[in-house]
Structure formats: structure tokens, C-alpha cells
Amino acid sequence: MAEAPAQTPPPRSITSNALTEAEAQTVNDLLTYLGEHSYAYDSHVQLINLMHKGLITHVHGDGGETSRSPHDYGLLADLRQAREAMDSRFAIGEDLWTDWLSDEIIIAKASDGEARISVMELCQKATQDEPMSVRIWQVYADWIESNYSACNDLPEFDQSGWSEDDKELCRELFTRDLLRGVLEKASSATQWRIDSGYVLFNRYMAIIQEDLLTAGAGESSVLKQLQNLYVERLKLPSAGWEEVAQMFWPVISKIHGSQWEAAMSHMNELAAPAKSQMASRMENEARLERAIESGDQTVAFEEFSRCLKWEKKQKRRGVHERELLSALYERALLRFPTYTEWWLDYVDHVISQMPSSHDPSSSALPLLERATRHCPWSGELWARRILRSDVERLPYAEIEAIKHRATNSSLLDVGGMEEMLQVLLEWSTYLRRNAFTSTSSEDDLDTAEVGIRMAIEDVQQAGRKVYGESFKGDPLYRLEKIHMKFLLQARRVDDARHVLSSLASSQQNSFEFWQLWYHWEILLWGHARLSDSHRVETTETAPQLATQVVEQMLSAKHIDEPEKAVALYVMHFQHNESVESLQAAGIVAREYRQRTTIRRAKEAEDLAMQQAQHPATSTTSIEEALPSANGEKRKREDDGGEVRTDAKKSKTQDAALITNGDIIDPIVAAAKRDRENCTITLVDVATDVTEADLKKFFRDCGTIKATNIVPGHVNELSIATVEFETVEDVITAKTRDGKTLNGSAISIRSGSRSTLYVANYPPEYDETAVRKLFDTYGEIISVRFPSLKYDSRRRFCYVQMLSGQQAQAAQDAMDGKMLDGQHRLLAKISDPDAKKDRSGASAEGRELFVKNIDFTASEVEVKEFFAQHGTVTSVHLLKRTDGKRLGNGFISFSTSEEAQKAVEATNNKPLRDRVLHVTIASARGGGVDKARKADIIVKHSASPEPSSANGRRASDTSMASGTRDAAVEEAAHNVRERKVAILNLPDTVNDARVRAVMEKHGSINKIQLRRDQNAAVVEFADIKAAFNVRAGVDCSALGAEVRTGDVAEIFAKGRKGPATGAGALGFSGMKPSTVARPGQQRGGRRGGLGFRRGGGAPSSEPHDGKSADEKATPVKSNAAFRAMFEESREVAPAKEHGV
Incomplete structure (x- = not known):
């Protein structure tokens, strides 16, 4: 059995003068966490780094000089135990090893000789974990050399703190031979490090030259030995080749005398391949050095990735390519020791x-x-x-x-x-x-x-x-397949069949399982029949066990691929059974197909009924709540001049998806879709690979939902992503790792934990702006915005990075970053399993929606009014974009009980002179949410608000007379001329982005998003600006296919019959608007222009804004309409005065 790992320090309350209060609390939390999760790598690193920081602070204090003994550090034992615990579970890496050795050296200098020996043993262990670390070898050699010099009383080394007993003990161990041996191992282990391996070689040669010359050996013999060592080294590529050659020069001059030029020329010939290889890598090394010196781990990771990709392309193009690539992997893994993909690549390479x-x-x-x-x-x-x-x-x-x-x-x-x-x-x-x-x-x-x-x-x-x-x-029952193979090899066929039978209950809906079982039975049956000298088809010789399998397969009610199942069933009887059995099988197969069709239709019907009970939220206009220029509410009308009667109808096709005959709720489908865990990333994809090639390459691995190819730079390979339907498909797809696609061996990586959930960025940000936020942290595969069709207030996106490490770096750098001084960015690694139910005041039932609030009432006054009934946590009074209040607002309480109490106490009660209408705000499906999901209106008043009303308080009911400002009249009647349609608008684009693009061309009064037509209507303040935009402007920032046009084009698709008149030419937006003449409303208010006195019965004609006479009237020009309009302005006041 494997040796049990060392225990982490037990959880306890830790305090230390060397740590801040927050750091001490973090240490306590980490100890508790590691007690339950002992293999949490990052927590081990964080704990050790905090304790190491405390030791350095304790020893050196603020002045930087040693002031206290390391043995007095209260957490020293815990630090050592934490390091031992981590080392027993992981290789801790170059950085942590360097800190560990430096700490133990500080402690050993304040201890006896035994401690110094322990440090040497620790150095040996470190070099075994990281054999190509120049830093660790340097520390090891420095420690041996310093102790050797101190033990032997060499004058240039500090001998303070040494007792005679310690010197005697260490003198036998820390010898010159040990130092030479360590440097020899270091030089050999790092010889392929072209960046810094020469440093250890030069140090080794210095001590070799000194030892050989003092050994009393013949000078010629010594020089020959040195020459051989230098020649072999100079044949290797190295950034320090010139420096090594300079050290070799005195040896050559002594050996060859006046013939030194010929000898040096010969040496250059021998070293030519090495120098050529180094020259080809100089640019890469320079870029890599700059990346490391920058301290940016993401930049360093990208540079190592690029260098590794370049180095792998050099295979079989020169000598030492295998060793140089191995050394580069070692260097990369010293910097990123836990990156699994590089370890796998390195192992495969070796x-x-x-x-x-x-x-x-x-x-x-x-x-x-x-x-x-x-x-x-x-x-x-x-x-x-x-x-x-x-x-x-x-x-x-x-x-x-x-x-x-x-x-x-x-x-x-x-x-x-x-x-x-x-x-x-x-x-x-x-x-x-x-x-x-x-x-x-x-x-x-x-x-x-x-x-x-x-x-x-x-x-x-x-x-x-x-x-x-x-x-x-x-x-995928992979272990069970191995078990079956074992049992077959052991000649235990029935036991192997029992394994398949035991899987039938869990795999009964998997056609792939039944197909496997069927072919397995057919294979065994065919093997048994090979011994028959003459094949006669009878009922007894038919593959009865295979027949039982296909019959059992059709008994499964919800098999995933019924068409393939019934095809296999029929094929079996065609190939292996009697004609009578085949006839019966045809009947069974037809009945099965009918049952499948009926079942699917029933499921579709049930789901359609379910959808009918919960229809899609109707689209209503926030514009209805906004006062128009004359103070009255503006009626909702389509920009084509027609009042749509079907605007509030629920459309099943908008609420459901139909796939292979099965109707799936899009909201349910979205919830089940797991892009993060069902996506793989392909690296080193040939530039000529298409999405069709990818689908063909993975066609046997599962159902592919989406593919994406990110083209590489010049002469570089591409990156691609493939999204599968299930996690099992991903597992299968990973088996194709390393296979060749269009001449390039692809590398497959998991897409999990490589996607960022990004939210709370400025609303006008598009894909380009989002990419700029994250492109410095790695390769961005895609930026995915959500559909705004059902909720226009959504403002988040998903940014998929090339690897999980890049995504983590982006999260660490960008999460919580303030943008434009107003928006604090949210950037978290997307985790579908961590989704939580909605929370907040609205979801918890402690938020009120209040209507009919006095426009002049301040938030403080409203808060004081509601605070009589509970603790008010927030007040939000709704405003228009011009800053004017709407008379509505949200009030949040600390508890739902207080909110309910406030509703009972304030609903239909007055605040100032207005009666409030107070309800509990609905988290979903309420009136406010309908407005949020409706067409979004961004509106500026067409006329200035009156500064006063002759001392009267403004009312929510308009008391304006029919007399209006001329500019207001003009704005009301040329509104259609000022409207422009934006067509082919993706449903991921919000109103802020539309506004940002359109405001470059003129001032905007209103933006109306029409999600049902994939369009938007923009109302400009100026006719000229609208005309220029309608003629055509660059809208590529909104989408590749977005263009501008006439408003009539939006509704042309839904009309029957060809367009005629001016609208057919695309200029219907320039027609003057007709004057609607509704009946007189009660209240006795004077009608303005276009209103008859005395009232009248409602018209029975279709409410399309035109009478029959008007429809028959020829279309007037703009000039004729303006003349008529001016005449009406003169006539209307005269009629009001009885003229």
C-alpha cells in the first residue's frame, strides 16, 4: 500500500506579530479548509506563502537586516509541517522550493551542524523534483561551497556562529570533492538549457581547472582534459556560447601556441550546427525573456506556448531537436508546474x-x-x-x-x-x-x-x-466491457452475457448498447457455426439469443434512436430468420413505428397545451406610460401606420423549439444546455479545416450542437471548438486526441472552466469592446451574448478562453474592476452546477411597486412616508432619459412582512394630493416585467416642459388645451419622416448599442426595438438626419447583415399581396401622416387640431387609422400637406372663438 501523506497543521486560532490581523485570519481559515480538503493545491500554496512571509518579516523586521532569531517565530513548526504535508502530496515547484531552502538556510545558520546537513539533504530532494532548475542547483552549490570554506577557515567566507565541534562535524562532509560532484551533476542536468545552463558549466570548469592545476598532474595532460570538456560543451547550442569560448581561449593558446587560429577555426566548424540552432532561436528566447521579466504570468504562458509550438515544428530538421524540445518543456513546467497538458505533451514526446x-x-x-x-x-x-x-x-x-x-x-x-x-x-x-x-x-x-x-x-x-x-x-460502461473481454478470454460466455444483461436496466434506452449486445451475440453465433460443414437454415440453427436481444430492444418505450432500432430489428430477421418470422417481424416493426409517431404527437400536444396555459409575455410599449408633447398619453401604433391587433397574441413558435418531432421549451432547453462541460477545444488545427471537416471527424463521437473555428495567424495553425449534446459525447471525443486531421495532429482539451461569465459592463459595449477587456490574458475563442427576445434588460455575456488557466488569470485581473467610473465589472468562471435561485428584494417579496407618485416628491419624502411601516432599504423612482419622473417607483423593505404591512397601510392612500397604488413587485410575469420584456423606448420630449402652471400644481391628467406651440405641431406631424428602420438586427443587440451607433448621425428622440421582426425603429429629431441615415450608413457595429431602410419594410413581410404606391418604392416613410378623428372623450376637454365638437358614435370601420374616403384619396405631396396643415392651424383658433 502507498505511504499515507503527512498531516497538515491542525486547525486552531493563530495570532502572530509577523502577520496582519487579516493575514492571520486567512491562515486560520486555510487550516480549517485543508483539514477537510487536504489535496487543495492552491490552498496549500497560499498557506505556505503567508507563513513564509511571516518568517521573513519576523527575522528581518522593517529594516531589512536580521534582528531576531528564526527559532523565535511562533509559526515555525506550523510552516515546516505545512511544507511537509504539501510535499507528501505534490511536487511543490521551483518557486516554493527556493523559498523553502532559503528559509532553512536562515534557520541553519542560527543552529548547529546537524541543521546544516539537513539543508544539504533538502537540496538533494529539491534537485530530484526539479532537475533542470538552475536556481535550485545554484543554491545547492552555494550552500556546499560556503560550508566547505567556513569549515576549512578560508578567509573570504564568514565564519561567525561556527563552533569547533560543528566545524569538525561538517569538515568530513562538506568537501571539495562534494562541491565538484554537485557542480558536475548540475552541469550535466542543465546542459540543454540554452538560456542559462552555461552558468553552471562555467562554474564547474572554474573549479576543475583549479583542481587539476593544483593536483600536480602534467600540464599537457591537464590541458587535454580541459580541451575535451570544452569541445563537447561548445558543440551544444547555448546563449552563453561566446562566454564559454572565452574561457576556452587560454587553454587553446597553451596547447596550440602559434597554431591557435587553425585550432579555433576547427572548433568553429565543429560548433557550426549548434550556433545555427541557437541563431534560429534567438528571437524566441528574447521574447521569452521579456515575458518572464514582465512578471505577467499570462504573457509568459502565451510565450512558452508559442515557443513550444514552434519547437515541435522543428522535428527531424536538425541535430539535438529532441533534447532541445525536452529542455523547453522542462523550462515551461518550472514556470507552470501544474499545467497537465504540458506534462502529457512532454511524456508523449519522450x-x-x-x-x-x-x-x-x-x-x-x-x-x-x-x-x-x-x-x-x-x-x-x-x-x-x-x-x-x-x-x-x-x-x-x-x-x-x-x-x-x-x-x-x-x-x-x-x-x-x-x-x-x-x-x-x-x-x-x-x-x-x-x-x-x-x-x-x-x-x-x-x-x-x-x-x-x-x-x-x-x-x-x-x-x-x-x-x-x-x-x-x-x-459508456467501459469497465464492464473490460470485464466482458476478460470473461470471454476465460471461456465464461454465460458470465459475460450476464454482465450485458445486468446493464440492460440502466441502458435500456440506449440504442448503442443494444447494438453492441446484438453484434456480440451474432459474433458468438457465427463463431459456433464455423464448424458446420454444410449450412442449413432451420429454426434450431438461427441466432436465437440475438433474436431475443432485438425483441427486448423494441420493448424499451423510450429508446433514443427508434428509427435505427427498428431498422436493426428488421435487418436481423431479413438476414437470419425464417420467412414466417420475417413476415411477423414486418408487422411488429410497422406497429412500433406507428406507436412511436403517436407517442411523439402526444408529447408535442401535451407540451403545446402546457405552453398555452403559460403564454409568452405580450409585448407592450413603455411609451404608453410616457406623456407626449401635449401632455397626453400617446397611443401605441405601429410605425407603418397600422394598429396591430395581433401584437399581444402568444406565438407557439416563439415559445418552443421543434427538433426531430419533439417540442422542447426553449427556456428548459437553455437550462439543460451545458456548453461549459459539453465543449472541447481543439489546438493545432490545420488552416484548411472547415466546420464540415470537424463534424465528419467527430461524427461517431456523438451529437454535435455547434462548431466554431478561430483562424490562426499567418503560417500558424487554427483553434476550434466543438460543442456536443452530452458529457458522454465529450468523453468519447477525447479519445481522438492526437489523431490527424487534414495532415495536422490535433490536441483536444476540455472546455470546462475556460468560460467566463461577464456582467455589469456598460450597456453600449459590443463584442469588440468586450474582447479588448480580456484579450491581454489569452486567446479568446468566442464571445457569446444572450438573446434579448424574452428579456431586453439582460446585460451579460460569456467569454470563452483557450484554457482554464487563461480564464483564471482573466478572472483574477478583471473581476471587480471599475469601468468608466460607474460600472464594476463582474467576471467569474462559468459554473453551470453553481447556479442559484434568484434572490433579492423582488424575488423575496419585500419590494413594492408604487404608481401615481407626485412628480415633485423627492426620494427622501417618499422614504419617510413608507418608513412609518418598516425599515426601508432602498427607494428608486423611475425616470425618463431626460430626467423627468414617471410617477412610478420601487420601494424595498428589510423583510417581506414589513412590505406586506406597508401595502395594507398605504395602498389607495394619498401622498400629497395623489392617491398611491401600491402592490408587491412581482419577480416574474408581473406588469413591470412585461414592460421590461417589451419593446424598449428611449424617448426625449419633443417640446420643453412648462416652467410653471400659473402657480398651480402639475397634474397627472393633462389639462392642456388644443393650442400648442408651432414647433410641437410640426414635430407631431412629421414624425414618420423622422423615423428610420434598422433591419436584420440580431436579438443580442440592446437599445444602448443601437443608440450609440445612431447618435453619430443626429439627435434621437426615440428607439423602439421590434424583436418579432428583428428590427428597430429610430426616431430622429431632424428630418435631414433621418433621410441621410435611411439612404444608407455603416451599421456593421451592430451586425454583419444590419442595414437601414424604410419603416414600411419591417411590416412588408407580414402583408399579403404586393406593395403598391410610394411604399413599394421604399419611400412610404416620407408620406404625411393622416389625421385620426376619434370620438369626443368624456371630461369636456377641448379637442385640439383634428377633433370635432359634440362627440359622435364610434366608427364601425376597421381601426387602421384611415377612413374609406381617405383610403380613396390620392397621396398628397409633402408641400401639399404642409399647405393644408398651415390652413388648418389658422382655421382651428377661429372656430374656437365662434368665427
């Missing part, structure tokens, strides 16, 4: 360079061991390690220990079910192979069966733990 048959002299297991220590949550890495162990012929006990180490590394809690399943799959496959080798015994067979059964049980237990008691096992 194994691919090894011979197909195992060579005992080379092993990939040390690399795989390091990989699983750095990423113990990766089931794929553990599976590779088990597989490689079998390839390298490790004994069963050692492979079993690896499996136990994997399953004890909290794979389920950190990696999830799929990671755990990958380990158990590889382990079960190994057990099956091991049971049937030439040297296997009966014990091996028993061990294999027990192990495979236990693996299946482990999955069942883990599934119930994660998904609850409803978990039915791996949907």
Missing part, C-alpha cells in the same frame, strides 16, 4: 522517441513519476504511468502500488469521476493482460477478476457520492 520494444537502458518512468507528483489530480497521467510500468515490465506489486497511490491522491475530489475512471480503466486493462500471459497462473486469473469487480464497485460508490443514489454507472 516516449515517442524511445524504441517500440523496451530498452532497459532508457526509462520514461522517472518523468512520469515527476508528472504525477506535480499533477496528482490527473487520471490520464496516472494511467500513462501504469501503462508505461507494464511496458517496462515492472512486477505486479510495484504496479499495484502505483494504482493505490493514484486512488489515494483524492482523484475523485479534485479531478472528478472521469479522472478516477481513467486510472481504473488502465488498471483493469493491465489486470486482464496480466491474467493471460504465458507465465500467468490461476491466482493471476482470480486476482484479475477480483480487481476488475472492485474497480466497478469503486465507480458505483464514487458515483453515488458525487451524483446521489440515482447514479446508474458509467454511461
Whole structure:
């Protein structure tokens, strides 16, 4: 069994003068959390970094000089225990190792010789974890050299704090030979690091030269040894090649004397390939160095990714390519030690360079061991390690220990079910192979069966733990397939069939399962018939067990692919059964098809009835609540001049989706759609790959819902995403990782935790603006805005990054960032499983909607009025875009009981001179929500508000007479000329974006979004601006196919018959509006222009705004209409005075 990991420090209340109060509380919280989640990598790192910071602060204080003993640090024992606990679970990485060694060196300098030896042992362990870390090797060599010098009383080293006993103890260990040996290992381990490996080599050569010269050996012998070392090193590419050559120069001059030029020329010839390789990488190295020095982890990650991609393209193009790529992987993983994809790539690269048959002299297991220590949550890495162990012929006990180490590394809690399943799959496959080798015994067979059964049980237990008691096992039944294969090899056919039979209850609706079982039975039947010398078809020789399978398949009521099921059923009888059976099967198949059709129709009908009981929210205009220029409410009318009678009808096609005959509620469908976990990302996609190629490549993996290709830059490969219907499809698709598509080997990554949920950005932000917010943190695959068809107030989007690490970096940098001084951005990694029910005042029933509030009442006055009945938490009085109040507002209380009490006390009660109408605000489906989901109106008053009313208080009921300002009259009558249609408008575009684009061309009075026609109507303040926009302007910021046009075009699609007259030419918007003449309203108010006195019966004609006479009247020109309009203005006042 695997050794148990060390325990984390126990949770307790920690206080320290070296930490702030907030830091101490964080340490307490982390200790508590790690007590329950001991494999939480990030929490381990955070805890250790905080305690390390406290140690440095304690030792050095504020002045930067050592002031206190490290042994007095109160959290020293906890820090050491935390590091041991993390090291027993993970390889902690270069940065944490460097901090750990520096801390222990500080402590050892204040301790005895035993502590100094412990630091050396710790250095050895660090170099095993990170063998290519120049920093760690430097610390190791420095420690050996400083102790060697102090023990031997060398004058240039500080000897304070050393006792004679400590010197005697360390003098035997810290020797010159040890230092030389460490530097030799360091030089060899880092020789392929072209950026800094030469530093350790130069240090090694300096001590070699000094030792050889002082050893008394012959000078020529010494020089020859040095020459050989330098020549071999100079044959390797290195950024410090010139520096190494300078150190070699004195050796050459002594050996060759006056012939040094020829010797140096020969040396340059030998080093030419290395120098050429280094020259080709200089630009990459410079960019990589700048990225690392910037301190930006995202930039560094992108540069390493780019360099790795470039290096992989250099395969088989020169010497040392394999070693250089391996060294680059090591450098990248030193910087990002937990990035699983790079470890997998590195392992694949190393194994691919090894011979197909195992060579005992080379092993990939040390690399795989390091990989699983750095990423113990990766089931794929553990599976590779088990597989490689079998390839390298490790004994069963050692492979079993690896499996136990994997399953004890909290794979389920950190990696999830799929990671755990990958380990158990590889382990079960190994057990099956091991049971049937030439040297296997009966014990091996028993061990294999027990192990495979236990693996299946482990999955069942883990599934119930994660998904609850409803978990039915791996949907792809992969372990069960291995079990069946084992039983078949053991000649236990009935037991194998029993495995399939036991799966039938959980897989009864899966056509793929029945197809597998059927073909399995047919294969066994065909194998048994091979021994027959003459084939005679009889009932007894027919594949009866296969027949039972297809019959049982058709008994499943909800099989996922009924058409394929019935086709398989008929095909079986056609190929294998008698003519009588085939005739009966045809009848059964026809009845099955009929039942399927009836069932689907019934389901569609039930869902349609359900939709009818909950119709879609009707579209109403907020404009109805806004006073017009003359103070009265403006009637809702379509911009084409027709009053729509069907505007409030529920349309089933807008509330449901019909897919393959099944009607699905779009809201339910959206809730079930899990893009985050059902999407994969493809890297290294050839530039000529199309979406059709992707669908063809993954056609056998499952149902593809969407594909997207992000073109690469010049001479670079592309990136693509494929969204599947289910998580099981994703699992299947991952098996195609590394396969070739159009000549390029693609890399498949999971799309989970790579998508950001972004909200609360300025409403006018479009895709370009959102991309600018996040493009510095990685490659953006897509920006997805929600449909605003059912809720125009939605303002969020999803930004999919190339990897989860990029998404995390973007979240860390952008979440909570203030934009334009008003909007605090929300940027969180999207997690469909973390969705919560709505909360807030409205959802909790403690928000009131109040109507008929006095326009002059302030928020303070309203709050004081309602505060008599409870604690008011907020007051929001609705305003128009011009700042004028609407007379409505929302009042929030601290509890729903207070809100209900306030309704009872204030509804139909006066505030000032107005009677309030108070109700509980509805979270969904109320009048306010209908307005929110309706066409959105952004309106400016066409006339200025009166400054006073002769000392009278303004009323909510208009008392304006028929006499109006000339400008107001003109604005009211040329409104159609000032309206422009925006066509082909995507339902993801809101009114703010429309406004931002249109206001570039002139002042706007109103914007009306028409979601049902994918259009918008913009009313400009100026006729000229409207004419210019209608003629055509650039609207590409709103969508690729968006264009401007006449308002009549919006409604032309719904009219029967061809358009005629001016409207057919696209200029109906320039026609003068007709004057509607409704009957006199009660209240005795004077009618303005176009109103008859004395009232009249309502017209029985269709209410389309035109009488029969008017419809027959020829269309007048603008000039004729204006003349008529001026005449009417002169006649109307005369009639009012009795003239």
C-alpha cells in the first residue's frame, strides 16, 4: 500500500506579530479548509506563502537586516509541517522550493551542524523534483561551497556562529570533492538549457581547472582534459556560447601556441550546427525573456506556448531537436508546474522517441513519476504511468502500488469521476493482460477478476457520492466491457452475457448498447457455426439469443434512436430468420413505428397545451406610460401606420423549439444546455479545416450542437471548438486526441472552466469592446451574448478562453474592476452546477411597486412616508432619459412582512394630493416585467416642459388645451419622416448599442426595438438626419447583415399581396401622416387640431387609422400637406372663438 501523506497543521486560532490581523485570519481559515480538503493545491500554496512571509518579516523586521532569531517565530513548526504535508502530496515547484531552502538556510545558520546537513539533504530532494532548475542547483552549490570554506577557515567566507565541534562535524562532509560532484551533476542536468545552463558549466570548469592545476598532474595532460570538456560543451547550442569560448581561449593558446587560429577555426566548424540552432532561436528566447521579466504570468504562458509550438515544428530538421524540445518543456513546467497538458505533451514526446520494444537502458518512468507528483489530480497521467510500468515490465506489486497511490491522491475530489475512471480503466486493462500471459497462473486469473469487480464497485460508490443514489454507472460502461473481454478470454460466455444483461436496466434506452449486445451475440453465433460443414437454415440453427436481444430492444418505450432500432430489428430477421418470422417481424416493426409517431404527437400536444396555459409575455410599449408633447398619453401604433391587433397574441413558435418531432421549451432547453462541460477545444488545427471537416471527424463521437473555428495567424495553425449534446459525447471525443486531421495532429482539451461569465459592463459595449477587456490574458475563442427576445434588460455575456488557466488569470485581473467610473465589472468562471435561485428584494417579496407618485416628491419624502411601516432599504423612482419622473417607483423593505404591512397601510392612500397604488413587485410575469420584456423606448420630449402652471400644481391628467406651440405641431406631424428602420438586427443587440451607433448621425428622440421582426425603429429629431441615415450608413457595429431602410419594410413581410404606391418604392416613410378623428372623450376637454365638437358614435370601420374616403384619396405631396396643415392651424383658433 502507498505511504499515507503527512498531516497538515491542525486547525486552531493563530495570532502572530509577523502577520496582519487579516493575514492571520486567512491562515486560520486555510487550516480549517485543508483539514477537510487536504489535496487543495492552491490552498496549500497560499498557506505556505503567508507563513513564509511571516518568517521573513519576523527575522528581518522593517529594516531589512536580521534582528531576531528564526527559532523565535511562533509559526515555525506550523510552516515546516505545512511544507511537509504539501510535499507528501505534490511536487511543490521551483518557486516554493527556493523559498523553502532559503528559509532553512536562515534557520541553519542560527543552529548547529546537524541543521546544516539537513539543508544539504533538502537540496538533494529539491534537485530530484526539479532537475533542470538552475536556481535550485545554484543554491545547492552555494550552500556546499560556503560550508566547505567556513569549515576549512578560508578567509573570504564568514565564519561567525561556527563552533569547533560543528566545524569538525561538517569538515568530513562538506568537501571539495562534494562541491565538484554537485557542480558536475548540475552541469550535466542543465546542459540543454540554452538560456542559462552555461552558468553552471562555467562554474564547474572554474573549479576543475583549479583542481587539476593544483593536483600536480602534467600540464599537457591537464590541458587535454580541459580541451575535451570544452569541445563537447561548445558543440551544444547555448546563449552563453561566446562566454564559454572565452574561457576556452587560454587553454587553446597553451596547447596550440602559434597554431591557435587553425585550432579555433576547427572548433568553429565543429560548433557550426549548434550556433545555427541557437541563431534560429534567438528571437524566441528574447521574447521569452521579456515575458518572464514582465512578471505577467499570462504573457509568459502565451510565450512558452508559442515557443513550444514552434519547437515541435522543428522535428527531424536538425541535430539535438529532441533534447532541445525536452529542455523547453522542462523550462515551461518550472514556470507552470501544474499545467497537465504540458506534462502529457512532454511524456508523449519522450516516449515517442524511445524504441517500440523496451530498452532497459532508457526509462520514461522517472518523468512520469515527476508528472504525477506535480499533477496528482490527473487520471490520464496516472494511467500513462501504469501503462508505461507494464511496458517496462515492472512486477505486479510495484504496479499495484502505483494504482493505490493514484486512488489515494483524492482523484475523485479534485479531478472528478472521469479522472478516477481513467486510472481504473488502465488498471483493469493491465489486470486482464496480466491474467493471460504465458507465465500467468490461476491466482493471476482470480486476482484479475477480483480487481476488475472492485474497480466497478469503486465507480458505483464514487458515483453515488458525487451524483446521489440515482447514479446508474458509467454511461459508456467501459469497465464492464473490460470485464466482458476478460470473461470471454476465460471461456465464461454465460458470465459475460450476464454482465450485458445486468446493464440492460440502466441502458435500456440506449440504442448503442443494444447494438453492441446484438453484434456480440451474432459474433458468438457465427463463431459456433464455423464448424458446420454444410449450412442449413432451420429454426434450431438461427441466432436465437440475438433474436431475443432485438425483441427486448423494441420493448424499451423510450429508446433514443427508434428509427435505427427498428431498422436493426428488421435487418436481423431479413438476414437470419425464417420467412414466417420475417413476415411477423414486418408487422411488429410497422406497429412500433406507428406507436412511436403517436407517442411523439402526444408529447408535442401535451407540451403545446402546457405552453398555452403559460403564454409568452405580450409585448407592450413603455411609451404608453410616457406623456407626449401635449401632455397626453400617446397611443401605441405601429410605425407603418397600422394598429396591430395581433401584437399581444402568444406565438407557439416563439415559445418552443421543434427538433426531430419533439417540442422542447426553449427556456428548459437553455437550462439543460451545458456548453461549459459539453465543449472541447481543439489546438493545432490545420488552416484548411472547415466546420464540415470537424463534424465528419467527430461524427461517431456523438451529437454535435455547434462548431466554431478561430483562424490562426499567418503560417500558424487554427483553434476550434466543438460543442456536443452530452458529457458522454465529450468523453468519447477525447479519445481522438492526437489523431490527424487534414495532415495536422490535433490536441483536444476540455472546455470546462475556460468560460467566463461577464456582467455589469456598460450597456453600449459590443463584442469588440468586450474582447479588448480580456484579450491581454489569452486567446479568446468566442464571445457569446444572450438573446434579448424574452428579456431586453439582460446585460451579460460569456467569454470563452483557450484554457482554464487563461480564464483564471482573466478572472483574477478583471473581476471587480471599475469601468468608466460607474460600472464594476463582474467576471467569474462559468459554473453551470453553481447556479442559484434568484434572490433579492423582488424575488423575496419585500419590494413594492408604487404608481401615481407626485412628480415633485423627492426620494427622501417618499422614504419617510413608507418608513412609518418598516425599515426601508432602498427607494428608486423611475425616470425618463431626460430626467423627468414617471410617477412610478420601487420601494424595498428589510423583510417581506414589513412590505406586506406597508401595502395594507398605504395602498389607495394619498401622498400629497395623489392617491398611491401600491402592490408587491412581482419577480416574474408581473406588469413591470412585461414592460421590461417589451419593446424598449428611449424617448426625449419633443417640446420643453412648462416652467410653471400659473402657480398651480402639475397634474397627472393633462389639462392642456388644443393650442400648442408651432414647433410641437410640426414635430407631431412629421414624425414618420423622422423615423428610420434598422433591419436584420440580431436579438443580442440592446437599445444602448443601437443608440450609440445612431447618435453619430443626429439627435434621437426615440428607439423602439421590434424583436418579432428583428428590427428597430429610430426616431430622429431632424428630418435631414433621418433621410441621410435611411439612404444608407455603416451599421456593421451592430451586425454583419444590419442595414437601414424604410419603416414600411419591417411590416412588408407580414402583408399579403404586393406593395403598391410610394411604399413599394421604399419611400412610404416620407408620406404625411393622416389625421385620426376619434370620438369626443368624456371630461369636456377641448379637442385640439383634428377633433370635432359634440362627440359622435364610434366608427364601425376597421381601426387602421384611415377612413374609406381617405383610403380613396390620392397621396398628397409633402408641400401639399404642409399647405393644408398651415390652413388648418389658422382655421382651428377661429372656430374656437365662434368665427
